Structures are given as C-alpha cells and as structure tokens.
Amino acid sequence: MLEQTVQIVSNERDTDSYFRIVLRAPEIAPLIQPGQFAHVRILPLKEALLRRPFSIYQVDGDTFSILYKTVGKGTEALSKMHAGGELGVIAPLGHGFTVPKAGGETPLLVAGGYGMAAMFLLAQRSPQKGIVFVGGRRRVDILCEKEFAAIGWEVRVATEDGSHGEKGLVTHPLIAELKHGADGKKIYACGPTPMLKAVGKLAGDFDVPAELSMDEHMCCGVGTCLTCVIKVKNDDGWEYQRTCTEGPVFDSRKIVWETAG
Numbered sequence: 001m002l003e004q005t006v007q008i009v010s011n012e013r014d015t016d017s018y019f020r021i022v023l024r025a026p027e028i029a030p031l032i033q034p035g036q037f038a039h040v041r042i043l044p045l046k047e048a049l050l051r052r053p054f055s056i057y058q059v060d061g062d063t064f065s066i067l068y069k070t071v072g073k074g075t076e077a078l079s080k081m082h083a084g085g086e087l088g089v090i091a092p093l094g095h096g097f098t099v100p101k102a103g104g105e106t107p108l109l110v111a112g113g114y115g116m117a118a119m120f121l122l123a124q125r126s127p128q129k130g131i132v133f134v135g136g137r138r139r140v141d142i143l144c145e146k147e148f149a150a151i152g153w154e155v156r157v158a159t160e161d162g163s164h165g166e167k168g169l170v171t172h173p174l175i176a177e178l179k180h181g182a183d184g185k186k187i188y189a190c191g192p193t194p195m196l197k198a199v200g201k202l203a204g205d206f207d208v209p210a211e212l213s214m215d216e217h218m219c220c221g222v223g224t225c226l227t228c229v230i231k232v233k234n235d236d237g238w239e240y241q242r243t244c245t246e247g248p249v250f251d252s253r254k255i256v257w258e259t260a261g
C-alpha cells in the first residue's frame with residue numbers, strides 16, 4: 001500500500017452515468033490485485049481531507065483506471081478535473097478476490113452498478129473463463145459488457161425494465177445457471193447490498209462457494225476508524241471485521257446477513 005500524489009492521464013465520460021479516469025501510478029499499478037480499491041483525495045474539493053474509495057477497474061502498464069458515477073460532491077468535483085491534474089491516492093487497499101485457477105471451479109461473476117468495473121480485473125487475470133451476470137435498472141446502467149466479451153467471457157445481461165437482455169433481476173439468470181448444475185462452480189460478486197444478500201442466499205441454497213465484495217461506507221480506508229465494520233462469524237459467534245482491511249471481499253458463509261447493509 002502506497003500513499004502518493006498521482007497525475008490524471010485522462011478523465012472522460014464513459015457512459016451516460018459513468019466517467020472513466022486513468023491515473024499514472026508506476027509504483028502502485030504493478031501491486032494491484034483484483035477486487036482491491038484506491039482511496040482518493042480529490043484535491044480541488046474543499047473538504048479534501050475525506051477520501052473517497054473506488055474499485056480498481058483496469059491496470060495497463062504504469063497506469064490504472066477507475067469507473068465512477070457522479071453521486072455527490074466528491075465525484076462531481078472529480079468529474080470536472082482534467083488530464084494533467086493531480087489526486088492524492090492510497091492504493092492498493094483491501095483484501096481482494098481469489099483468482100480462479102486453470103482447470104479449477106468455473107467462475108460465475110455477478111455484478112450490479114460499478115460492480116462490473118470492480119470485477120473486470122478478476123476476469124482478465126483469471127486463466128479459467130466463466131460467465132458474467134450483469135444487472136441494472138436500464139440498458140444505460142450496464143457497464144463493460146463488450147469488454148468482458150472481448151476477453152472471452154460469456155455475458156448474460158438482465159435489466160429491470162427489460163430494455164436489454166432478460167427482464168428482471170440479475171439473480172434470475174444466475175438461478176437458471178445454478179439449477180442447470182451447481183457442482184464445480186464458484187460465485188464472485190460485487191454490487192448493491194440487496195443483490196449481495198440475494199446472491200449469498202443462493203450460494204447457501206445451492207451449496208456453492210462465494211466471495212462477495214462488501215462495499216460499506218468508509219472513512220479512513222486503512223483500518224483505524226472502524227466506520228466500515230460488518231459482523232463476521234467466528235468460533236465464538238461473531239466479531240466485527242473491517243471491510244477496508246479484512247475485506248472488502250469476504251466468504252459469503254461467514255457474513256452475518258441479518259445485520260448487513
């Protein structure tokens with residue numbers, strides 16, 4: 001994990017709702033593992049002290065990129081920054097996904113919202129190809145479909161309004177796949193908490209291992225403030241674990257769902 005000031009290579013609108021920012025970070029880029037995140041200080045923001053966490057989307061040579069949605073002050077200010085501008089970054093952070101092994105379990109990636117970006121590096125680094133299930137409200141919410149297909153993954157899309165792919169929740173095509181045969185499969189997921197809860201339940205019902213990225217609100221991002229904790233089962237019952245350091249990726253069987261989200 002390094003704390004550095006890095007330069008923006010480009011920062012452009014990627015889809016209707018998302019921007020893609022590319023950062024030059026020669027020392028950070030080679031350290032990044034799938035599922036890890038960067039904690040970003042947006043220097044032009046008045047309250048710049050509070051960093052914002054973003055999953056790492058792609059790594060390319062000495063750069064890495066992030067796909068982000070403008071939802072508030074920080075991301076709005078970020079979207080107005082240009083190539084040549086600087087950001088304060090602590091990265092790579094967190095405990096990411098286990099990269100599938102060649103000839104091992106077939107990976108089923110399940111993503112909603114920016115989760116599709118968070119899982120792209122996993123798909124890219126996995127020698128074992130599988131299926132990506134991507135879901136969103138509307139067609140414009142579906143990210144990275146072409147990128148997953150271009151690296152040889154089968155992509156199954158579900159939108160709630162039926163404007164692209166199957167109509168309904170992303171869990172519908174996942175259920176169909178698990179009913180078809182759950183043996184030898186492993187789920188990896190990143191997305192909104194209700195989606196993760198549903199995926200965690202399906203993993204339990206079908207007895208399939210699952211790694212879920214539990215992206216809670218974060219403050220320090222490095223394990224000291226405890227704003228990001230979730231309850232995780234242990235031999236004595238449960239304990240709090242920090243999603244920024246022990247996570248964000250957890251074994252779904254260990255999560256105490258009754259209190260999550």
Ligand SMILES: Cc1cc2nc3c(=O)[nH]c(=O)nc-3n(C[C@H](O)[C@H](O)[C@H](O)COP(=O)(O)OP(=O)(O)OC[C@H]3O[C@@H](n4cnc5c(N)ncnc54)[C@H](O)[C@@H]3O)c2cc1C
Nearest residue numbers: 052053054055067068069071072073074075114215216217
């Ligand atoms: C590990 C992790 C990885 C993330 N990766 C990405 C990513 O790749 N792309 C992306 O677009 N976003 C990602 N997020 C969410 C991102 O951090 C928030 O959208 C961002 O911090 C909002 O900052 P803001 O100043 O624009 O919004 P604020 O003004 O702080 O808040 C605006 C709205 O966004 C909500 N919000 C703030 N933080 C979060 C959060 N952590 N999760 C959900 N909602 C939040 C607030 O509740 C509020 O409704 C990630 C979050 C975590 C914890």
Ligand code: FES
Nearest residue numbers: 219221225226244
């Ligand atoms: S965000 Fe501070 S401990 Fe996790």
